[in-house]
Amino acid sequence: MITAEQQTRWQERQLAALTPPHRGPDSGDLLERVRQQARASLPDQPVLNRKQEAWRYTSVDKLLAQTYAAPRHREELGEADIAGYDLPELDGYRLVFHNGQCLPKLARLDGLPQGAIAGSLRACLSTDGGLISRHLGQQAGLEGNLFTALNGSLIDNGLLLHIGAGVELDRPIQIVHISEGLGQAVVSQPRHLIVLEAGARATVVEHFVGQDADGYFHNNLAEIVLGEHAALEHYRLQDEGDASYHLSSLYLQLQAASLYRGTALSFGGAWARTDYKVAFAGEAASCDLSGLYTAGDEQLNDIHLDVRHNLPRCTSRERFKGIAHGQGHAVFDGRVLVERDAQRSDARLKNDNLMLSRKAMIDTKPQLEIYADDVVCSHGTTVGQIEPDQLFYLRSRGIGPATALRMLCQGFAGEIVEDMDSEPLREHAYARLSSILDNAGQTE
Amino acid sequence: MLSIKNLQVSVEDKPILHGLDLQVGRGEVHAIMGPNGSGKSTLSYVLAGREGYQVTGGEVSFDGVDLLGMEPEERARAGLFLGMQYPVELPGVNNMSFIRESLNAIREARGEAPLDAVAFMQRVREKARLVGLNEKLLKRSVNSGFSGGEKKRNEILQLAMLEPKLAILDETDSGLDIDALRVIAEGVNSLRDPQRAMIVVTHYQRLLDYIRPDHVHVLIGGRIVRSGGPELAQELERRGYAWLEEEAA
Numbered sequence: 001m002i003t004a005e006q007q008t009r010w011q012e013r014q015l016a017a018l019t020p021p022h023r024g025p026d027s028g029d030l031l032e033r034v035r036q037q038a039r040a041s042l043p044d045q046p047v048l049n050r051k052q053e054a055w056r057y058t059s060v061d062k063l064l065a066q067t068y069a070a071p072r073h074r075e076e077l078g079e080a081d082i083a084g085y086d087l088p089e090l091d092g093y094r095l096v097f098h099n100g101q102c103l104p105k106l107a108r109l110d111g112l113p114q115g116a117i118a119g120s121l122r123a124c125l126s127t128d129g130g131l132i133s134r135h136l137g138q139q140a141g142l143e144g145n146l147f148t149a150l151n152g153s154l155i156d157n158g159l160l161l162h163i164g165a166g167v168e169l170d171r172p173i174q175i176v177h178i179s180e181g182l183g184q185a186v187v188s189q190p191r192h193l194i195v196l197e198a199g200a201r202a203t204v205v206e207h208f209v210g211q212d213a214d215g216y217f218h219n220n221l222a223e224i225v226l227g228e229h230a231a232l233e234h235y236r237l238q239d240e241g242d243a244s245y246h247l248s249s250l251y252l253q254l255q256a257a258s259l260y261r262g263t264a265l266s267f268g269g270a271w272a273r274t275d276y277k278v279a280f281a282g283e284a285a286s287c288d289l290s291g292l293y294t295a296g297d298e299q300l301n302d303i304h305l306d307v308r309h310n311l312p313r314c315t316s317r318e319r320f321k322g323i324a325h326g327q328g329h330a331v332f333d334g335r336v337l338v339e340r341d342a343q344r345s346d347a348r349l350k351n352d353n354l355m356l357s358r359k360a361m362i363d364t365k366p367q368l369e370i371y372a373d374d375v376v377c378s379h380g381t382t383v384g385q386i387e388p389d390q391l392f393y394l395r396s397r398g399i400g401p402a403t404a405l406r407m408l409c410q411g412f413a414g415e416i417v418e419d420m421d422s423e424p425l426r427e428h429a430y431a432r433l434s435s436i437l438d439n440a441g442q443t444e
Numbered sequence: 445m446l447s448i449k450n451l452q453v454s455v456e457d458k459p460i461l462h463g464l465d466l467q468v469g470r471g472e473v474h475a476i477m478g479p480n481g482s483g484k485s486t487l488s489y490v491l492a493g494r495e496g497y498q499v500t501g502g503e504v505s506f507d508g509v510d511l512l513g514m515e516p517e518e519r520a521r522a523g524l525f526l527g528m529q530y531p532v533e534l535p536g537v538n539n540m541s542f543i544r545e546s547l548n549a550i551r552e553a554r555g556e557a558p559l560d561a562v563a564f565m566q567r568v569r570e571k572a573r574l575v576g577l578n579e580k581l582l583k584r585s586v587n588s589g590f591s592g593g594e595k596k597r598n599e600i601l602q603l604a605m606l607e608p609k610l611a612i613l614d615e616t617d618s619g620l621d622i623d624a625l626r627v628i629a630e631g632v633n634s635l636r637d638p639q640r641a642m643i644v645v646t647h648y649q650r651l652l653d654y655i656r657p658d659h660v661h662v663l664i665g666g667r668i669v670r671s672g673g674p675e676l677a678q679e680l681e682r683r684g685y686a687w688l689e690e691e692a693a
Contacts, residue, residue: 388495393532396492397546397602398520398553407545411536411585 002064004047010064011042011146018070018154018187030129031155034137038144038152045146054145057331057363058273058302063245068187068217071099071179082106085176085209089424092172092205093118099179100188100220101157115164116202118173121193122157131162135195139223139251143277143306148249151189151221158191158220163200165227172203172233172422179244181214192222196230196258203233205425208248208268212241215270221249226258228282233261235425239432240268242298248274254314256282263420264291264320266301267432273302273331280314290319292416292429294436295328295360302331305349309342309372318349321416323409323433324360325440332364336379340371349379354412356386356405356440406437445470445507445641446610452501453483453490453666460486462666463502468610471638475652475677476645478663479685484645485529487663488614492526493519506610520546521553523609527599527616534586539598542586543568547605571604575631576624592619600631611635612643617651629654649681664692 048055074081077098086094095118096106102120109118117128125132140148163169179188196202210216218240226232240246246269254260264274278287287307295301307316322330332351353362368379386408394404410417410430417429446468453461460483468474478484490497491504493516504511511519534542548558559567572579577597587595596616603611613632617625632655636642644655652660652674660676661668664685669692670676680688 387532389532390534392494392516393528393534394542394546395516396494396520396526396528397542397606398517398549399545400517400549401515403545403549407537407542408534411534414536 001049002047002061003049006064007047007146010067011150013067014150014187015153017067030125030133030136034152034155037137038149038155041144042146042149042153045144045149048146054304054333057333058300063217063271066185066215069184071186071188071216072182073099073101075103075105077103077106079106082176082178085178085207087174087205087207087424087428090172090174090205090422092174092203093169094174094176095119095159096176097159097178097190099186100190102159113167113170115167116169117160117162119160120157121160121191124160128160128162131195132160132193135193135223135225136191137223139225139253139279140221140249147219147247148221151191151219151249154189155191156189159193161192161194161202161204163196163202163230165197166199167197168200169202172205175204175206177206177208177218177220179208179210179216179218179240181212181216183214185214185216187217187219189219189221192220194222194224194232196226196232198227199229200227201231203235205235205237207237207239208246209239210241210244212244215243215245216241217245219247222251224250224252224260226252226254226260226285228256229258230255231259233421234263235420235422236262236264236274237425237428238264238266238268238272238274240272242268242270244269246272250274250276252276252278252287253281254278254285254287257284258282259286259288261288262290263416264289264293264303265429265432266291266293266303267436269301270298271300273304275304276306278305278307278316280309280311283311284313286315288317290317290416290419292321292323292413293330294323294325294433295330296436296440297326297328300329300331303334305334305336307336307347309336309338309345309347312341312343312345314342315346316348319416320351321413322351322353322362322364323356323412324353324362325356325437327357327359329361330363332366332381334365335367335369336377338368338370338372338375338377342372343374345372345375345377347375347377351381352412353381353383354385354409355383356409402438406434409433409437447505448502449504450502451490451504452499453486454498454500455486455496457498459500460666461490464663464666464668466661466668468641468643470641472659473636473642473644473655473657475657475660476643476663477647477649477660477677477680479689480647482663483666484647484663485614488526488612488645491612492516492524517549520606521550525603525606525608525611527603527611527613529615529618531587531595531599533588533590535588537586539584539586540568540582543602543605546602550606568601568605571601574604574634575600576627577601593621593624596620596624596628600628604631604635607640609639610641610643612645614645615647616644617646617648625651626654649677652677662688664689667692
């Protein structure tokens with residue numbers, strides 16, 4: 001278990017190893033302001049050990065046992081290098097990040113509607129500084145942790161996506177995040193800012209992939225702001241390399257009558273965690289979070305939700321399904337808080353888990369805290385196994401046991417996958433699940 | 445085609461079948477009747493290869509091959525089909541995809557090419573009409589939320605699609621009203637074929653008014669205590685099982 005001293009030493013080593021080179025006047029005071037704020041908060045960050053409720057099931061011991069170097073960037077990467085990571089069937093716009101830096105050569109933004117900005121945060125500093133200044137660090141300042149503070153302390157680049165009032169992004173935009181150590185353990189910490197102004201609409205597909213021989217750490221932080229009546233469809237495909245560490249910290253602010261639909265498919269990494277923090281900033285907003293996550297041998301996969309109904313008439317849906325196989329460890333900790341003034345809130349939290357082996361481990365903790373009296377809320381959790389009768393039924397129809405298992409698991413996942421409004425994404429999800437189950441081998 | 449000799453089966457160390465003999469030839473329809481607890485479902489399941497049934501003696505050969513040494517999917521691929529008394533629900537598994545997966549696994553084992561999507565759709569629709577299954581249920585999850593009758597129709601639909609050499613229908617009539625029974629029986633009758641054998645397992649004679657068997661066997665206490673023609677079913681309908689149970693005891 002990590003001690004306060006170990007954590008402090010790690011963060012000092014990281015700061016020393018990673019202080020970004022000064023990049024000239026364009027980085028301006030803006031990023032430096034965020035850095036200084038985050039740095040000032042570092043000493044106050046709690047120790048991430050089991051005594052912290054939010055980190056109780058998620059040991060960071062292995063992660064902090066290593067010091068991560070700043071990654072090298074390969075600006076020369078071409079189409080051929082990313083062929084396996086791209087989802088061409090999506091037929092959308094595209095931005096590619098390599099170790100946290102945008103690769104402009106690989107961007108595909110032709111025809112981007114007027115009023116939409118998509119690009120690297122750093123490149124936009126000179127043109128859209130006001131916009132960035134208004135939002136950057138506003139959401140993420142609250143209730144952070146060691147990793148979010150570290151991300152802020154070293155903020156350097158990331159994504160800026162801004163959709164102007166009333167503008168609709170006509171095609172999805174795909175953001176490919178590629179990580180690789182190139183011979184050393186590295187950390188990349190991109191910072192993403194997604195702002196949809198009033199009435200704007202967009203679909204964003206993020207894909208996290210990597211070459212992981214050296215066990216990189218991808219520590220991204222996204223701040224997402226939806227204006228009134230804005231709607232964002234946000235898919236996140238986490239297919240990091242097998243030995244990697246992945247942390248996604250998402251901070252959402254939803255203004256009146258806005259709609260956020262987030263789907264997380266988290267399959268990769270040796271240690272992976274997705275943290276959603278949702279705050280409503282206007283009434284009648286709606287937040288729909290769903291996801292599918294798997295954990296096999298030597299793998300921890302963790303989904304954390306913190307949804308705060310702080311204003312009346314907002315709706316939230318949380319539906320997550322986990323599959324643990326081999327000696328995998330799957331964690332779900334979903335907290336929905338309904339504050340006293342949040343009357344007529346509607347919140348439904350559900351987590352279902354499938355255990356494919358005796359040695360797998362599942363922690364699930366749905367928490368619903370209600371302080372208002374006129375609300376519709378529910379929560380539930382299940383942990384189950386494949387029913388022998390279901391397996392027998394399929395086998396009695398000539399279907400082999402491996403295929404039968406895959407069909408039942410896909411059936412279990414179907415509730416999440418079928419709700420995705422994109423055929424290529426559904427196919428991707430089923431294909432990934434298939435290959436995970438094929439490699440999982442015999443169940444015990 | 446199917447030869448069962450002195451079959452003895454236990455469930456959780458409790459003997460259920462005590463030396464059962466049965467010979468079923470190509471094109472024949474056999475009915476196995478018996479009171480509750482006589483071992484009817486055990487016989488069905490042990491032939492299909494369900495877990496939890498210990499064969500303690502005897503042998504079963506199917507087309508000359510040792511059936512009991514085969515995995516459930518191998519039995520299905522060899523041409524054995526069990527229409528279940530309680531078909532399980534498979535949430536999230538699309539009924540049409542399931543039937544297609546099943547059919548293509550069996551076709552592959554028979555050395556046939558998989559059916560393409562169009563040919564499959566045509567056939568599954570035609571067979572769904574034959575057994576009176578609403579086409580909407582093809583798009584739903586397998587048996588999920590189906591009524592008792594719909595589940596049974598779905599079983600017979602699979603029978604019609606898979607065209608097995610030997611079909612075992614376990615209590616296919618249970619839970620059916622008379623109209624559903626008639627439709628299902630018509631479906632089964634249309635699948636009678638000189639190359640195909642059937643074993644109809646039932647508690648009541650009612651089903652046999654619609655599916656006329658060539659042979660009727662009475663299973664009591666884990667043994668076949670009497671065999672005869674269709675008239676034996678009529679006699680059971682009149683007299684019940686008690687007189688045979690007394691004789692067997």
